[in-house]
Amino acid sequence: MSTGKRSIVRNERNEQIVGDDIEEAKGLWGSFKGLMFRASIPDGYGLVFRPARGIHTNFMRFPIDLIYFDKANRVTKVRPAMKPWRWDFTNAAGVIEMNPGSAARTDVQPGDLLRFEEQA
Secondary structure, eight states: OOOSOEEEEEETTTOOEEEEEEEEOOHHHHHHHTTTTOSOOOTTEEEEESSEEEEEOTTOSSOEEEEEEOTTOBEEEEEEEEOSSOEEEEEESEEEEEOTTHHHHTTOOTTOBEEEEEOO
């Protein structure tokens, strides 16, 4: 799925790369479909939704980490390993959906500043 621009996302606090292939969901269909129906995603891949107005994992085949952030790209909430067929009604400027364990592995915590480095 080619939905939008791709970035490397780095945590400013610890310089960890949160994801090296973070894609922006674009358009109504890209935002609606998200990661539904995929069997898996590669480590380091994430899908960004701006804004985040409630996330669901209906029709998902695997759990996902949710990393919410504000307009300044500061992490406001981390929801680890949200299972399929669940809802999270958090409102935020954006959210990154990634494989479960991604946030813990890169030590992402509320208050961390995320740096989006656009890929060439």
